[in-house]
Amino acid sequence: MNIRLYNAHILTMEKGRNIFRGEVWIKDEKIVYVPDEEELAHEMKGEGLPELHWDKEIDCEGNLLMPGFKNAHTHSAMTLMRSLADDMPLDKWLNEKIFPAEAKLTPEDIYQFVKLAILEYLSSGITSIFDMYLVPEATAMACQEMGMRCVLVSGLNDFTSSIEQTEEEFVKWNQKKSLISYKLGCHAEYTCSRELLIKLSGLAHKYRAPVYMHMSETSKEVRDCVNKYGMTPAVFMDSLGMFDFGGGAYHCVHFTNEDMDVFRRRRLHVITNPGSNAKLASGVAPIKDFLDKKIPVALGTDGAASNNCLDMFREMFLVAGLSNLREMDAASVDAMEILRMATVNGAKAMGLSKADVLAKGKLADIIMIDLQQPNMQPIHNMDKNIVYSGSKSNIKMTIINGKILYKNGEYFVGEKPSDIYKTCEMIARRIFEARE
């Protein structure tokens, strides 16, 4: 399928490159043309490129094309528990509400609620997800069917999974190029025995692979880890050789200088989740410190049970707002830096080096931002409009792997949203029988 996107503003997210006007050409799953600096200077529009027959030519009407958002931390199927039990502290919420519900979940349930999440991702311009949850197989199936790019990460822990299962999945999902890939990981220090973690580190060494996990989300978690091991979670994990081949962690709210040193030395990725951290009163991550120390920061929504929505616009504003409050400085993080977190840095954290920017040869994971809405006017600074004033209502089109999956509020995913809602509602009724 060859698609020509013309009459667009383009933000490639290549470092140091400003927004310009031009075209993007897609052939099958790849971008085959975006003018580079030189081509733009000489207006050599696609000269020397093979003449393409267009299956679709889309007039972007001056709207903005940019790389799709990378949701670098989520639990897609937890849409099941959206707004089910808000206003509770994290441990109570997990033990009294989430775990009992999860005990009743079947793979089919997970598959259905991932489909619901994918609809939400598409409507928010999210083109890749970094997903940790039970039964990764079910998540993979929903993503493959609907066309969502997904990096699975094992949520290894003492209760619901094993190291053998993790290795098996790791091998299976990294065999061939597809929308799905798989990273090693565990749920968190506090849900894994030392023995299990040592096995995971062994796997990381066997495959020379990076490892990911929840880390230092609450102050209690850090305190408990220090009491148990005499070390903070980051230092403890590093002492096991867990990060010898890189990786990263979700949340990273309560970080010491030593933790940051581990992250810098091992070139690990921080994946921040400001919406979840605010709503669950976990705290505000030290984003400015990470940036000052050149630790790469990516951005994720966390699951809908804690957030409660899967919306990168909200997360982007929160990075700015919360960081400004924390630093008592209205200029603590730059808008373009936040856009980088939501796109390029996410791709790097997830190992998606082909889906980071808009350039020739990259994967066609592209969104169109509707500038013809009042919240995007006037246009003093497009990037700041997106970060500070943008909303998912500005997502006019979402393209993944060269396929248009969402456009002008309509989904092209092979299934009617209303059918997915109906199925999910039925499952919710079965699981939460007490509900009316």
Added chain:
Amino acid sequence: MNIRLYNAHILTMEKGRNIFRGEVWIKDEKIVYVPDEEELAHEMKGEGLPELHWDKEIDCEGNLLMPGFKNAHTHSAMTLMRSLADDMPLDKWLNEKIFPAEAKLTPEDIYQFVKLAILEYLSSGITSIFDMYLVPEATAMACQEMGMRCVLVSGLNDFTSSIEQTEEEFVKWNQKKSLISYKLGCHAEYTCSRELLIKLSGLAHKYRAPVYMHMSETSKEVRDCVNKYGMTPAVFMDSLGMFDFGGGAYHCVHFTNEDMDVFRRRRLHVITNPGSNAKLASGVAPIKDFLDKKIPVALGTDGAASNNCLDMFREMFLVAGLSNLREMDAASVDAMEILRMATVNGAKAMGLSKADVLAKGKLADIIMIDLQQPNMQPIHNMDKNIVYSGSKSNIKMTIINGKILYKNGEYFVGEKPSDIYKTCEMIARRIFEARE
């Protein structure tokens, strides 16, 4: 114009009343039927009501009708300065960017940028605004033409307006029933001389009228006031008799117990602006303390120059998120309480007692929330979905004064949005000539 809205979920926002299914009937600018508890119990659908001829019958398809949002603090025309100068501290931002731009503004400019703001309000379900800005006349004209309900408030200060002008406007805009009304106010303690404030208090006594102003937005403002008058802004204003007939204040971030006592004793309204306070690093307002002390809290976006968008969904989530962080308690404020801030409490603060809830005889300021979008599914708790997961993309329809002004992304305001964008862009170019 008689409009029948049927097949709806209805959240009237009357105290203690749950969401139910039913119909809402509109005759001209008023609601003439919503089933009350008794009618609902007996399914007496509109019995005894005059047979109406319907100009329009709208199938709500199970979506939710509720009172429109009251944006209880805004400066509409500041859309001109959206994303113009972000990432600066409040005083620098005001003195170096905002005031020089405002010096060039004509009434026609203000009129045009208010129109831009109104488009944004409608798309976010905002049906009334509490607007303080230069040339209230220009704001009133744009609101009247486009159908927005607007409570003007004088931004009296030492530089751009006078007490005579304030009184004249107050009398003029409160003469007859219309979409526009007018409240006494001043910009803030730090922009008004003591003499001017005494005159304003005199006006409040003459008309037995409430007074509104910015108050205790930054810690510096409070410190300066204490240094100057030996009192915090709230106590100082009260000492002038400013609040003898009620009123309220915007922001209220840095409040002492004594300030709260003034507010409780005088029954004043706190109008909180979490987005602006976060972005400008001003601080987090003590919402839980206000609620514990039964001080009514309303909600506003502030102007687009500081926020940068006019979106009550973002503000609602921020009330929860920021308050939870401040209190280190994931249950610091209830979702329904936040919905009350965004609707009923706003109406009370603005003196719009006829636009607070959905009930017979009330003004038809109604919004329809689209529940058939992924971020609203599944439906464990509709109110929590709206506050924690909702987005302006869920606004399916906005009705003000019985008129449908926005529906399915289309505006019915007598003018094309694209024409308004074009005019505003031209004005922006004139004012900020240095801009490309």
